[in-house]
Amino acid sequence: MEDQVLTLLLYCIPALITGIVAYLFFREYFNNEFERRKYEVAKELNKQSLPIRLQAYERLTLFLERISPNKLLLRVAPVGNNKEDYETLLIKNIEQEFEHNLAQQIYFSDNCWSVINASKSATVQLIRKVAMSEKIDNADKLREAILNEMLDKPAPSNAGLHYIKKEVSEIW
Template sequence: MASLSEYLPYAFALIIAIPFLVLLRQFVHSYINLKNQELKLLSVKSNSENKAQAYERMTLFLERIKPSNLIQKFDKGLAIHEFIFLTEKTINEEFEYNSSQQLYLGKNSWQNIVDSKLAIIDLLHKTYEGLSNEVNLEEFKTILLVNYMNGNDYISATIEDLRREILIVA
């Protein structure tokens, strides 16, 4: 039968080791919590950067589809229907490229962007339908600009809505 004195060194080592183990556990737990908080902050920062980038990209998209910018694209030797086809194709391709940005925009802002895109395409077609066959491309472009200027400036209104929304989000 072993005496109590044989277990005394083990008991002493255990008594000394327990506080160190408790402190080590607390240190590891605190370290993990700090790292989790850091990851959350980085995630929030990244998300806000993504939102800002989405607003920038969609504002650039809207600027590009303004008729004053659209009429500068493509060769002057195109037929009007070719210009309309290429312009509509360009608008749709750029819109599709940027469509993932809707994840970061408000529902109303995204709908305004979609409506602006559709309104520009509709304006292209309505302007073409209202013309005689004797009109050349330069005249068509001028009429397109006049029609846009005489209507509601929905693109500028949408950009202004995006500005207000990003100020609220930021």
């Protein structure tokens, strides 16, 4: 009887080892296959979404360029001579541009979107700060004062432009 149990064990142990090895092999194979398919799907999605993401980056780059005070003042001329009206017109123009591109935020990282938003806010703040000066009494002087303010320092939108360029370079 003991011989039979020993013989049975001698047959079962190699079968059990073979079964364990086969299980481990197939588990590894299926895990690799799952990861490969996941990679293929991600690659295909990236291939389809990359042009859309790049277009979003282009649009927000254009937005930041358009709200740069130097370019904004050239593009948006004062309607009248009232500095408050011109200040409102400039800020309204920036807000409209921003709202027009608001949906693009889904293609940006949270940090990048925050920098873009901060660039917009800083530009609005710059316009408001300059307009608060009591020396400025009309729209033309406001334009001139904003341009003079920009002579010494870079536009607030430059920070957003640099961040967008950095993010786009990471895509490649």
